[in-house]
Amino acid sequence: MTSLLSYGKPYWSKEIAANKLTNRVGGGSGFVGRELTRLLTNKGHEVTVISRQPGPGKITWGELESSGLPACEGAVNLAGENLMNPFRWWNESYKKDLFSSRIDTTKTLARAIAASPSPPRSWVLVSGVACYKPSLTAQYTEDSEWTPFDLLSKLVKEWEASALLPEDVAKTTKQSVVRPGVVLGCDGGAMKQMLLPFWLGLGGTLGSGNQPFPWIHVSDLAGIIAHALEPPADTPSPSPQVFNGVAPALNTNYEFTKELGRVIRRPTIFPVPGFVVNTLLGAERGMVLTQGQKVVPERTQESGFQYKYPDLTSALKEIVGS
Template sequence: MRVLIGGGSGFVGRELTRLLRDKGHEVTVISRQPGPGKITWGELESGGLPPCEGAVNLAGENLMNPLRWWNESYKRDLFSSRIDTTKTLAQAIAASPNPPHSWVLVTGVACYKPSLTAQYSEDSEWTPFDLLSTLVKEWEAAGRLPENISTATKQVVIRPGAVLGRDGGAMKQMLLPFWLGLGGTLGSGKQPFPWIHVTDLAGIISHALEPSPNTPSPDPQILNGVAPVLNTNHQFTKELGRILRRPTIFPVPAFAMNALMGSERAVVLTQGQKVVPKKTLESGFLYKYPDLTSALKGIVGS
């Protein structure tokens, strides 16, 4: 396959690119900067979709960027960086005389309302209730293809939880304090912590890119990009401390997280959702890291 990846130079994009190339596929990255194996977003808009069998969008400003203060400018960037790139790619697919057979959009589990009791599968209905769920709603809407194209191109939306890996995402910021013995639970620690290893997320995307034997549905197929186990923040914290052989005795209270990060952003860490990958498992995907112990050992090299 020839695969086009928006945001392919980011944390998940690098892992996906490596996986696809290992499988013998050809990858072109859509980036803000030109270079070998890349096209820019401007070139995509002016020149149209290059020949490809699959397209993926991973582009978007990092929600947990520690260098940016939580303000209206940052919020606008979070929305525009996701919605505008998704719309650009979807419009290029719709305008192409030979659209790809698969179009994969990666969003997030923030659409599901945090709860200590409710459990969400891909069939769960939801409506926006805060800033981040509104973002997911608008983001996924921007990726919808017109009906005349959706019968030729399979649409898949993958909603990942916290993506774990050594070279980016949440773990990159957490490892140092944990190594120093300064790690601890966030907030109460009782909140659900939906997560996935970056290798498995790349695997789900690759799996979703495979051509469908049936006529695609006009509605996107939803896949929850989370591990098939349910864990709390407390369980995650204690397991990471155990594997690193470090104490985890410094909890971070929710009010401190809200003050440091802004309450609309801190909610991702201080609250959580019980999300299960029902459709992902039914699709036949096999996880390489189905539990916390294997995932964390794979990341920290134990």
């Protein structure tokens, strides 16, 4: 498969041999993008990155807009400014960048797919679970109805809407949306910022610790995206199929904290009050850590996807090398 991947941008593919697919990946240097590239390459796919800078194995966004979408079997959009960027203060400029980095690139890619004389057979957008309202009791599956209730849920709404293809293109291109939770891995994501204080024995729960903590190992998220990229067996549905990109385990922040401490053999006795998190990150961003949702990957499991790391113990042991 030829795939054009956008890690922080998109992904695409073109069949060039019976078992080899070419992939285009936008923003391929990102945390999830790197893992997805490794997985696709290991599966015999040829991956091309969509990037702001030209280089071997890359095409630029300018080339995409001027020359159109290269022939491909699949496309993936992983674009977006890092929500938890520790070097950016939570202000209007940052919020604007969160929206534009996701919505503008998604629109660009969706337009390129629609204008292609031979659109890809699969198109996957990776958004997030922020669409589901935080609750200690409610449980969300892919079929749960939701309406925007805050800034981040509004972002997801506009983001997913910007990926929709025209009806005539949707008749041949399978549309999917993967909504990941907190992505865990050894070389990026949330763990990159958490591990040092935990290794120093300074780790602790965030806020009450009772909030749900929807998480997924980066290898499983890449697997779900690749699973969603598989060409349709028959005529695609006119609307996107949603997959919750979370582990099947339902854990709280307290359970995550204690298990990480146990795996690395460190105490976790320094809780961080919610007001401290909100002061450091901004209330709208801080709630991602101090509140949470019980998200169930019902359709993901029904589709036949097999998790490598379905529980915290196996995921954390792989990440810390225990």
